[in-house]
Amino acid sequence: MITLGFVYVLAGLTFALFALLGAMDRSNPKRFGNAAFWGLLALSMLGGDYLGDFGNGLLVLALVAIAGTGQIGRAPSGDIPADVQAERAAKHGPFLLFVALIIPAAALAGTFLFKWLPGLADPKQATLISLALGVLIALAVGMARLKPPLLLPAQQGRRLLDSVGWAAILPQMLASLGAVFALAGVGEVVGDLIGTAIPQGSLFGAVLAFGLGMALFTMVMGNAFAAFPVMLAAVGMPLLIKQYGGDPAVVAAIGMLAGFCGTLMTPMAANFNLVPAALLELKNPYGVIKAQIGTALPLLAVNIVFIWIFAF
């Protein structure tokens, strides 16, 4: 049976190859920093389960040291000229689109297939496993038809990842920080603070505090999942549900979505907000957040009104 372990091995080998190619790229003055960074990530993917908790912690400290002292850079050149790309696009265009769509199509098909035919792959991880299989199929099909130099996909992939840089592991780092926050009981403290700040006797005031609290705490934690249990314990359960008799399904469902509005407005949600800015090579790292605020704020207001109308 295919498990997530297979995907980790695939990711580990990919990062190892990036590290190797990075070390050989003499045009990048910081090539050894890059090689060490992707090499450590390869080690984490391949051997993380054997390093022990403290060993993994030391690995993270090393990653932070490399990135924090500015040892990661990217090669200044190596882009394929636009006219060469245009010429190739004229020749291969429809085929390229077909290959690009293999990955989402495989993720889609595999998700259903592995649920109908249990035993082939871990059904809980069906989409991630299918995505990885889709990558392998797309690569094989693309290589067979385009016949590029053998290492071209890895070289180009490495260049893309170098342009993302240390931001590539920011989401994983923030998720880990959330675990330390949970261990230290940060959520309970914030919940108590917000609980004491609510005006007494006003239903709308309580709904407002719940909705805004969900959004704000999500912005701090970068994740509505972390905010939800805290805000429910501080405001949702004692006031909205117990005292005012609100429908718990509405309070929870729309409260969570109020939190999602916060996710749109915070750099802490790095995988949604900062990573795409790096991936699209935007000049402003907060460009995606800027583009989202105009939707997030009115939608937050709508969610608060929805709770007020639908729950009571």
Place this chain on the structure above:
Amino acid sequence: MLVLIGILIIIAGFVLRFNPLLVIMASALATGLAAGLDIAAIVAAFGKAFNDTRYVSIIWIVLPVIGLLEAYGLQQHARTLIGRMKGATLGRLLTGYLLLRQAMAAVGLTSVAGHAQTVRPLVAPMAEAAAEAVNPALTDEQREEIKAQSAATDNIGLFFGEDIFLAIGSILLMKGVLEGYGYQIEPLHFSLWAIPTAIAAFLIHGLRLRRLDRRMAANKGAAA
């Protein structure tokens, strides 16, 4: 109260634009120390969480495929394709993507599209080409805004579609937490109550995309 120091470090660190990885590590250490943990325990807790969340970083395995296709001109082809569709404006294109992303997420297909898989290779270049067809003299600022709005549309479609799906993590979390308080609620109820917000998100963002359309077309070449 002292454990809140980690939150202050995060906010200050992001505002002062220190390297975020350093800021996160400093915040974790300060929070752990404030809670009475020793350094070795904090490092181990962080390491365990890092290892448990590796699946977050496996998305980068798509890059060799994207790199290969881009080297052969995928972005150019995406632009050409949009150039051929007469009615495809920037706003209509992104609104269509928004609807598609919401619909897919609503049936649980969240990883099918995304910033690495679809936005960078397809959606952003198509959006840029659609705007260029109307306004050939786009400024760099306008191009930047179009790309940012392509990523934003992906996020909004994902966030306000996925909660309609029964088996998504957030629904299971809500069910679990409410059960802890003695409320047994079927996942379907949470799903249904996600629909009004999904519609509102589509209307609000769709409206903004229409206005983006006009803004990119109207001030021919002038910075927005």
